[in-house]
Every structure is written in C-alpha cells, then in structure tokens.
Amino acid sequence: MKRIHVMVAGLAAICGLLAGCERPPVDTVQRGYRGTGMELVYNPRTQAEQAANNQAPVPLEAASPDGPRAGQVYQNVKVLKDLSVAEFNRTMAAMTNWVAPKNGCAHCHNVANFADDSLYTKVVARRMLVMTQTINSDWKSHVAKTGVTCFTCHRGEPVPKEVWFQPLLPKGANDFAGNKAGQNAPAASVGLASLPNDPFTPFLLGAESIRVAGTQALPAGNRQSIKQAEWTYALMMHMSKSLGVNCTQCHNTRSLGSWENSSPPRVTAWHGIRMARELNLEFMVPLTTTFPANRLGPGGDVAKVNCATCHQGAHKPLYGAEMAKYHPELLVKAMPAATAASGVATLTADDMKALEALPASGGKPAAAPG
Numbered sequence: 001m002k003r004i005h006v007m008v009a010g011l012a013a014i015c016g017l018l019a020g021c022e023r024p025p026v027d028t029v030q031r032g033y034r035g036t037g038m039e040l041v042y043n044p045r046t047q048a049e050q051a052a053n054n055q056a057p058v059p060l061e062a063a064s065p066d067g068p069r070a071g072q073v074y075q076n077v078k079v080l081k082d083l084s085v086a087e088f089n090r091t092m093a094a095m096t097n098w099v100a101p102k103n104g105c106a107h108c109h110n111v112a113n114f115a116d117d118s119l120y121t122k123v124v125a126r127r128m129l130v131m132t133q134t135i136n137s138d139w140k141s142h143v144a145k146t147g148v149t150c151f152t153c154h155r156g157e158p159v160p161k162e163v164w165f166q167p168l169l170p171k172g173a174n175d176f177a178g179n180k181a182g183q184n185a186p187a188a189s190v191g192l193a194s195l196p197n198d199p200f201t202p203f204l205l206g207a208e209s210i211r212v213a214g215t216q217a218l219p220a221g222n223r224q225s226i227k228q229a230e231w232t233y234a235l236m237m238h239m240s241k242s243l244g245v246n247c248t249q250c251h252n253t254r255s256l257g258s259w260e261n262s263s264p265p266r267v268t269a270w271h272g273i274r275m276a277r278e279l280n281l282e283f284m285v286p287l288t289t290t291f292p293a294n295r296l297g298p299g300g301d302v303a304k305v306n307c308a309t310c311h312q313g314a315h316k317p318l319y320g321a322e323m324a325k326y327h328p329e330l331l332v333k334a335m336p337a338a339t340a341a342s343g344v345a346t347l348t349a350d351d352m353k354a355l356e357a358l359p360a361s362g363g364k365p366a367a368a369p370g
C-alpha cells in the first residue's frame with residue numbers, strides 16, 4: 001500500500017515537471033552542421049500567435065512626385081522638404097497610422113497651425129524621422145534591405161511596447177551588504193532568470209566589453225570572471241527572448257566565443273548591439289528634456305531602445321516584411337533635391353546597386369575582436 005502511495009506521488013511529481021514543458025508536437029529546425037546539435041525548437045502554436053502579432057500593414061498607394069516641394073509650400077519643414085506636397089501628405093498619413101491612429105494628426109499637431117512646434121510629440125517625431133533614415137542608411141549591416149519604418153517599433157501606439165528604463169536601485173542595494181547588481185530577483189528583462197536585471201546600461205548605452213571567455217590562464221589584469229559572465233548572460237537572455245530563438249540561433253555552444261563556429265545571424269547581432277547603442281546615445285538620450293516627466297522612467301531617464309523594441313519576439317521584425325521600400329523618403333538621410341524631383345525614386349542608381357549587393361546578413365564584422 002505504502003509503495004503505491006510512493007508511486008502515485010512519484011508519478012504526480014513527474015507530471016508536475018512535464019507541465020513545465022511545452023506540449024508536443026514541436027518543430028525542430030537545424031541551424032548548424034549535422035551532429036553539432038545546433039537546433040532550434042519551435043512550438044507551432046506559440047508561433048501562430050506570434051505571427052498574428054507581427055503583421056505589417058498594407059502600404060498606402062504611392063503619391064505623385066510632381067508639383068512644388070513641401071519645403072516651398074509649407075513654412076516649417078526641415079527633414080522632408082524635398083518631397084512633393086502629395087508625397088509629404090502621404091508620409092503624414094502613414095506616420096499617423098503607424099504612431100497615433102487613435103489621436104490622429106492632433107497627436108503631434110496644433111491643428112489650428114500645422115507649422116507650430118509647440119507639441120513635444122512633433123519635435124520628437126522630427127528626430128524620429130532622422131533616426132529612421134539613419135537606421136536604414138547607416139545600419140544596412142543590420143537591417144539590410146528590409147529596413148524599418150516607424151511601425152517597426154510603434155505598431156500603432158505612441159509609446160512602443162518594448163522600451164527600457166534604468167531600474168531604481170532598491171534601498172540598501174549598494175551598502176555594506178555588497179552590490180547585488182540587481183540580481184537574485186527574477187526580472188522579466190532577462191527571461192525571469194536570476195541574472196543582473198539591467199544588462200542594457202552597460203552594453204546598449206555604455207560600451208562595456210561583452211566578451212568573457214578567458215584568453216589567459218592567470219588572473220593578472222584579467223577581467224574575465226563568473227560575475228562578469230553573468231552580465232553577458234543577462235544580455236544574451238534578452239537577445240534570445242527578443243528574437244524568439246535559442247542560443248543556437250547564433251552560437252555553437254561547444255565554444256560560445258568562437259566566430260568560426262557561429263552562424264551568420266551572430267554577425268548581424270554584433271552590428272545590432274552597436275546600432276542599438278548608437279540609437280540610444282545619438283537620438284534617445286538627447287531627447288530626454290523634450291519629453292514630459294510622465295514619459296520618463298522612475299529615475300528620470302528617457303525610454304530607450306533594445307532588441308525587443310524592433311523584434312518583438314520575431315527573428316526578424318515583422319518576419320522580414322519589407323515595409324520600408326514603400327517609403328523611399330525613410331531610406332536615405334538628407335535626400336538630394338535633384339533625385340527627389342526626378343520622380344520614380346529618391347534613391348540613386350548607386351544607392352540601388354549598394355542595396356542589391358548586400359548579403360542577407362553581412363560579412364564577418366570588420367571590427368569584431370578575435
């Protein structure tokens with residue numbers, strides 16, 4: 001009798017453990033050579049839900065490039081001045097759909113005077129235009145031809161779903177009891193692991209080294225440590241979670257540091273880390289005083305970008321839907337007036353050639369250490 005009890009308890013315990021796993025069937029995709037175990041496990045049911053959340057909207061019909069320039073007709077146009085008036089209005093309509101469909105033009109405009117810059121949202125939106133152009137023109141090493149639009153981050157909401165702020169240190173976090181580095185309290189930012197909960201400040205704002213694999217035996221001048229590795233793992237958890245992938249999407253876990261053993265997405269990710277850092281430093285942080293207090297974090301810092309801001313659970317944002325190509329005004333910085341006026345495209349033949357020549361995920365990062 002007693003034995004049956006033990007067996008029942010044992011079975012219940014096993015069922016309990018299995019309940020933590022995902023219900024089969026699941027799909028497995030091979031990422032590396034056969035036998036390397038570089039496999040990704042997908043649950044088709046979670047995938048279906050993900051796919052529904054990552055639909056790109058239907059592009060607006062193209063507008064006529066003819067007629068006077070927006071910069072000639074309107075009073076206060078600084079970024080989009082070389083578009084035709086029709087193209088300019090199409091961009092305004094698209095931006096409204098992408099960022100503020102509920103509030104409409106009034107989210108950014110004093111509708112009694114569209115030239116007025118009194119709403120912070122318009123000032124921010126103007127910087128966001130330049131930021132989007134910068135991503136699409138300077139960071140092809142990451143976004144390739146796919147590129148981004150305002151929708152990639154905003155998805156129809158004024159505040160993107162995935163942004164980060166610096167957490168306030170709890171009282172006593174850094175006192176005689178030692179620096180807990182925000183650890184040992186499960187945090188959503190690191191997939192509920194008990195890792196440092198803010199891997200963003202050192203790596204996506206600062207430029208701390210992410211590499212932790214020891215390259216020398218003795219600790220003299222060696223910063224590699226378990227503590228340091230925890231920060232790296234925290235960032236890696238964020239990256240995996242944001243993209244909806246396992247570590248094996250990028251690494252052969254036999255040797256996490258080796259580039260030779262890694263798959264091409266790791267190179268794309270390497271550029272992504274540098275891109276996110278630049279977006280935060282060049283665009284978000286300088287906007288801090290433009291935002292009202294209710295949009296800032298608990299410590300008064302501005303909302304910032306991480307991998308999840310664009311990816312939102314997909315290995316490519318919107319599963320690689322190429323939205324940006326329908327908005328050539330978002331593809332290049334400081335559009336030359338001549339090409340803009342010529343109609344068809346705001347891209348020169350050279351721009352197009354450069355775009356076509358891009359490999360899907362870039363080469364080995366030129367500046368990657370090791």
Ligand code: HEC
Nearest residue numbers: 074075076077078079080092096099105108114115125126
């Ligand atoms: C997400 C913010 C945002 C939304 C929503 C928005 N706009 Fe704009 N609008 C801007 C920005 C930024 C500029 C300045 C662009 C520049 O400097 O190149 C601008 C400029 C304009 C101008 C030029 C005014 C002038 O004389 O300088 C007009 C007209 C305009 N918008 C119309 C609209 C209309 C109509 C809508 C709604 C369909 C709309 N906008 C929605 C951000 C927005």
Ligand code: HEC
Nearest residue numbers: 095121124125128129132149150153158159163295303304
């Ligand atoms: C890389 C991601 C990203 C892209 C691309 C992006 N934004 Fe943003 N945007 C942000 C973040 C982060 C914030 C800060 C969130 C907040 O307002 O607290 C923000 C804030 C804004 C705000 C202020 C909203 C509010 O109500 O406070 C406006 C307006 C805006 N963006 C317009 C745009 C427009 C227009 C584009 C495209 C030209 C664009 N954004 C592209 C990330 C992005």
Ligand code: HEC
Nearest residue numbers: 210211212213236237240246247249250256257266269270
């Ligand atoms: C989307 C691609 C990607 C995913 C997924 C990913 N990593 Fe990384 N990982 C990188 C890149 C890129 C670097 C190098 C960063 C740098 O040097 O700036 C790196 C570096 C590392 C390092 C440091 C290697 C060294 O040279 O010291 C470790 C350890 C690591 N990752 C572990 C993991 C673990 C564990 C996971 C899963 C939880 C993971 N990674 C998921 C891209 C990825």
Ligand code: HEC
Nearest residue numbers: 142143144146147239265268269272273307310315316360
């Ligand atoms: C500004 C938006 C944006 C941000 C922020 C961003 N990505 Fe991406 N990422 C993209 C786009 C767009 C693509 C698709 C490029 C393509 O089609 O090849 C992409 C592609 C990738 C790929 C290649 C996927 C594949 O299957 O080939 C990896 C890996 C990746 N991103 C990792 C990251 C990591 C890690 C971060 C954060 C450090 C990050 N991304 C931040 C926009 C972004």
